Amino acid sequence: MNTVPFDGRLLSGIGVLSAVVRAGNFLRAAQAMGLTQPAVSRAVSRLEQRIGIRLFHRTSRSVTLTDEGRRFYETVVPLLAGIEAAAADARQTTNAVNGLLRVNADRIFAQYVLTPAVQPFLTLHPDLSVEIVVQERLGDLVADGFDVAIHFGDPQPTTLVCERLMDVPVVTCAAPEYLKSHGAPGRPRDLEHGHECILMRNPSTGRAFDWEFVGNGEIVSVAVSGRLTVNDAGSLLGACLGGQGIGQPLEIYAQTYIAEGRLVRLLTGWSEETFPVHIYHHDLRTAPARIKEFLRYVSQICSSRWKPSAL
Structure with missing residues (x-):
């Protein structure tokens, strides 16, 4: 059996198909999607060429699904719903402060700053667990499975985001x-x-x-x-x-x-004279909420005792 290789254009076309069916015609579908009517028409035509069937009967007054188009639509609608549900679940997970947060920290920072102040943070987020691992070197955060690292000294070479957290007096x-x-x-x-x-x-x-x-x-x-x-x-x-x-x-x-x-x-x-502390983390645009909230909390506890650089 011949199979159609998947690409992003196929999924995009299916999205347009679903919009046209819900709207009832190309014009209202275009308005709902923020596109022009010709753009919607071209997207449907490309999808028809891609899958090898005619999806709609088009007249000057109406647009209706062909028999083949209806069967195709009824097959893909549950799949689209599953994709939308997965995306919603991912958004909810990203916005919820839960799961396990793994922190790689210098012994001094872990002992004198972080662990004495972690209890209010855990109380604030009852679905979150925190593991603090003392390491004197940054290492490979991605390979070692860490979300955040906090280390004294000058910035270390890394592909992660590195920000100056605070300056501790000597x-x-x-x-x-x-x-x-x-x-x-x-x-x-x-x-x-x-x-x-x-x-x-x-x-x-x-x-x-x-x-x-x-x-x-x-x-x-x-x-x-x-x-x-x-x-x-x-x-x-x-x-x-x-x-x-x-x-x-x-x-x-x-x-x-x-x-x-x-x-x-x-x-x-x-x-x-002061000695800097830097915090290393993943790109916050796609980071889970637990990382964002932890960075905010650490910044607060540091600013209450020393002059930190703003995150």
């Missing part, structure tokens, strides 16, 4: 015990002499992060040195708390210890 601090024996630096350059600094390795370069101080529109780079290098924010914080030296942790996880007096903030006149 603080220079040390334990009171360290300051008793070494004194507190009065200016950034003091760190180059007589001070032990705790270095943090940059995972992108393999080298320690440079130390910069920003204040009053001026940026000062300081060549610090130290005998301890770490590659984990928790280790950096632990070394600071243990009196090993002066460190530059993010305010996001040092602020509690500063408030308790276990760490002392230093060089406060040079504390305008």
